[in-house]
Amino acid sequence: MIRTENLTKRFEQIVAVKDLTLSVREGTIFGLVGPNGAGKTTTLAMLATLLRPSAGRAIVGGYDVATQPDRVRRIVGFNPDSFGFADDLKVTEYLDFYGACYGMGRLERARRIPDLLERVGLADKADAYVDSLSRGMKQRLGLARCLLHDPAVLILDEPASGLDPGTRVQFRAMLKALRDEGKTILISSHILPELADLCDEVGIMVGGTLVAAGSVAEILARISGERLLHIEVLENAEGAAAWLAERDGISRVKREGRQLAVAFVGGEADQAALLQAMVAEGFRVLRFQPAARTLEDVFLSVTGEGNG
Numbered sequence: 001m002i003r004t005e006n007l008t009k010r011f012e013q014i015v016a017v018k019d020l021t022l023s024v025r026e027g028t029i030f031g032l033v034g035p036n037g038a039g040k041t042t043t044l045a046m047l048a049t050l051l052r053p054s055a056g057r058a059i060v061g062g063y064d065v066a067t068q069p070d071r072v073r074r075i076v077g078f079n080p081d082s083f084g085f086a087d088d089l090k091v092t093e094y095l096d097f098y099g100a101c102y103g104m105g106r107l108e109r110a111r112r113i114p115d116l117l118e119r120v121g122l123a124d125k126a127d128a129y130v131d132s133l134s135r136g137m138k139q140r141l142g143l144a145r146c147l148l149h150d151p152a153v154l155i156l157d158e159p160a161s162g163l164d165p166g167t168r169v170q171f172r173a174m175l176k177a178l179r180d181e182g183k184t185i186l187i188s189s190h191i192l193p194e195l196a197d198l199c200d201e202v203g204i205m206v207g208g209t210l211v212a213a214g215s216v217a218e219i220l221a222r223i224s225g226e227r228l229l230h231i232e233v234l235e236n237a238e239g240a241a242a243w244l245a246e247r248d249g250i251s252r253v254k255r256e257g258r259q260l261a262v263a264f265v266g267g268e269a270d271q272a273a274l275l276q277a278m279v280a281e282g283f284r285v286l287r288f289q290p291a292a293r294t295l296e297d298v299f300l301s302v303t304g305e306g307n308g
């Protein structure tokens with residue numbers, strides 16, 4: 001449903017998105033995750049036809065975003081990361097305005113808007129001013145706005161940011177229901193665990209490049225050779241970090257006070273040997289523990305963050 005080939009966007013000196021090739025199957029949720037500045041918003045804006053690619057191609061629902069933007073707009077609902085202005089509009093008026101922008105007739109708008117408000121749980125807010133809504137309610141209103149013209153594809157930029165956990169769970173359930181109705185959803189976040197439960201597949205972007213893509217399980221399996229060890233030493237943590245960084249099988253060491261997080265490739269025997277070597281070197285080891293593998297570890301491993 002969405003396919004990009006070597007999609008690239010340059011802003012003068014900056015390459016915001018570089019040779020991005022990905023595909024999203026119809027009726028699935030794809031999460032684009034990456035740290036700030038990774039190029040997520042730029043990618044989504046190109047797919048929503050708001051920015052023109054500098055090179056490469058993007059096809060949405062069979063239409064090329066560069067040469068058939070009108071076609072693409074008809075089948076895409078885009079929710080940007082900022083809500084924008086609602087200048088003294090009430091919820092219903094707000095949706096009515098956008099419905100008119102989409103070319104919907106008055107009767108169609110009058111029929112569809114109450115249904116949509118019901119669907120996103122805002123029926124009791126139909127006459128409230130948009131500016132008076134909470135952040136979570138605004139997100140749901142943004143979703144309703146995306147759904148006005150019943151698009152096959154939803155492109156949502158950081159929709160869950162700033163929501164409390166309960167609201168996030170509700171929002172996720174809404175997106176899953178839309179997916180189950182056959183919609184294709186591309187969603188971005190800078191927090192992997194936020195997307196992991198929701199998405200059928202995720203792509204991890206760093207510095208404009210896609211560094212990993214697949215199901216969370218596949219990405220986990222890809223880097224499964226590596227483990228994170230939590231080591232704590234009684235003193236001289238700086239010396240221990242420097243010593244560890246020179247050892248075979250250790251790709252990264254991060255120190256915080258006397259705690260060390262060490263990315264290590266090796267089995268149990270290798271771990272035992274490392275502990276022995278540390279002790280033999282004179283480091284007083286207080287704790288030596290392989291971490292349970294969390295999604296955050298995966299993210300840090302593939303993005304290479306946590307170096308140092």
Ligand SMILES: Nc1ncnc2c1ncn2[C@@H]1O[C@H](COP(=O)(O)OP(=O)(O)OP(=O)(O)O)[C@@H](O)[C@H]1O
Nearest residue numbers: 011014016034035036037038039040041042043190
């Ligand atoms: N209009 C623009 N002009 C110049 N540079 C831009 C423009 N838009 C984005 N960039 C740059 O492109 C890079 C990618 O930005 P983008 O907003 O796509 O990242 P992001 O992954 O969405 O980040 P965030 O999570 O912070 O929203 C950044 O270095 C940014 O400064």
